[in-house]
Amino acid sequence: MSGPTQCFGPRGVRRGAALTLVFAGVLTAGAATGALPRADRGPAPLTTRSVASAVNSDEVTAAAARAVADGKSGKEAAEKVVSRSGDRWGAVYDDRQYAEFQQALDGAYTGVGISARRAANGRVEVARVQPGSPAERAGIEPGDLLRTIDGRRVDRRPVAEVVALLRGDRTEAAEGSTVVLGIERGAVARTATLRRARLATEAVTIRRIGTDRPGPDAVLIEVESFTKGSGGKVRDAVRSAPTDAGVLLDLRGNSGGLVTEAVTAASAFLDGGLVATYDVHGEQRALYAQPGGDTSRPLVVLVDGGTMSAAELLTGALQDRGRAVTVGSRTFGKGSVQMPSELPGGGVAELTVGHYRTPAGRGVDGRGITPDLAVGSRAEQRAETVLSGLGTGP
Secondary structure, three states, X not given: OOOOHHHOOOOOOEOOOOOOOEEEEEEOOEEEEEXXXXXXXXXXXXXXXXXXXXXXHHHHHHHHHHHHXXXXXXXXXXXXXXXXHOOOOOXXXXXXXXXXXXXXXXXXXXXXXXXXXXXXXXXXXXXXXXXXXXXXXXXXXXXXXXXXXXXXXXXXXXXXHHHHHHHOOOOOOOOOOEEEEEEEEOOEEEEEEEEOEEEEOOOEEEEEEOOXXXXXXXXXXXXXXXXXXXXXXXXXXXXXXXXXXXXXXXXXXXXXXXXXXXXXXXXXXXXXXEEEEEEEOOEEEEEEOOOOOOOOOOEEEEEOOOOOOHHHXXXXXXXXXXXXXXXXXXXXXXXXXXXXXXXXXXXXXXXXXXXXXXXXXXXXXXXXXXXXXXXXXXXXXXXXXXXXXXXXXX
């Protein structure tokens, strides 16, 4: 966790009045926190998630303190308060869980190696399979439909819930634990039992793609999640691309991560200026791109229902600033802000304190972002066609 170490307890969370802002999204690997750019740091650690209502942190802390004084679990008491609050993305972690939470920042996680997304028919399909993962060894392939997870049907569940089921309950998702998947490929349905393993993700992949126009191929930059260093990889990929090559930025299935990294990615395409605003208990703050980005290269952004949190923040900035054409389906709609705080007796509670907005002032939470071109199937092919029509710029 970046930021002044003297401001933090052992898990980088609230201890006293000196605090650092952080945002987070739910990664396929699990949740992760990260610091905002230094110029935008303020008085409280924060994360970006979606929620229906908020709960007062003092109430949660007091409940945990009373439980500890009575010889009971402060974490369990805090969980009861959060569960009653209606704070959908409020969470309580013990020390081990929060350590895993932070490890996801470095692209390390315990799981089976599957990224999920919403298919054109509304069902949930496998978007990516990590090489060498338990999922690959079980013969699972991109495009397979996920029917059940541990016997629970997932056809109409939100992608975030599917990801949570794949990862497992926070107390039972250890390395070596099993998960049973119901998979459908064409007319063939089967079950596969996978053992969760410790995996490292490659958050950014880059490859050349052909377009319909003559001249250099375009560059496809896929960002699976905004872990540490991912924004810099996007920036480096843009800088090293041929001058007249367009960029297809694929944020489908990107469930968020570090807003710091999303802002760095935005800076690859913007010459400074506003990326997003956010409020903390009603106090307005802002995030800005660094100057010097490539503002002329043709850019298309691919999104879907699995595009969440920091990925939505990036999408909204590029769309509102007129920098990119967005293609795909409506994004998830995760745009609220949480503050993690240390609990009496150990553990961390994350509670909602505000929301962020795009440069044009649009709220994302519960609404998502509607792409410029709504596409169901063959989204990538349509995006390449759009990119080919944008020209090469001056």
